[in-house]
Amino acid sequence: MFCPECGTENPDSARFCGNCRHQLSGMTGGSVGSQDNAVVEVGSEKKTVSDGMKYGILAGSLIIPFIGLIMGIIYLAQGESEEKKDVGKLWLYGSIGIIVFYMIISGDF
Known part of the structure; x- marks a missing residue:
């Protein structure tokens, strides 16, 4: 799924964009496991300063x-x-x- 705000490709189970944190409308339901994976995916950030x-x-x-x-x-x-x-x-x-x-x-x- 691509973010409508910045165009970054995100997993289909993501609720928020991993780049700009824009809320993705594609998350309408699903199992608890897929929601947990989405939260982990969003929370993992690339370190900006080494x-x-x-x-x-x-x-x-x-x-x-x-x-x-x-x-x-x-x-x-x-x-x-x-x-x-x-x-x-x-x-x-x-x-x-x-x-x-x-x-x-x-x-x-």
């Missing part, structure tokens, strides 16, 4: 803090999902903390 990228940018911010600052602002501004916004906050706050730390140890603060 752990390697998340911690790699944070580690790179230790050397060049402006990497985390810029990436944090970009992910907060363009965050399509809550996970991207959370990662953007991590990078932004982490890089600000690193900048303040460097200022304190250099005596400029």
Whole structure:
């Protein structure tokens, strides 16, 4: 079944689109087992930000803090999902903390 909202192909037993979460009208009944499978199918999301990228940018911010600052602002501004916004906050706050730390140890603060 294709989603009328975004055109993504979904299982026939799905009640909601796996891409845009639009309610699919094709689910009119069926057995309990097929409804449970639909819920599991909808709930499984592809991870949008890998752990390697998340911690790699944070580690790179230790050397060049402006990497985390810029990436944090970009992910907060363009965050399509809550996970991207959370990662953007991590990078932004982490890089600000690193900048303040460097200022304190250099005596400029």
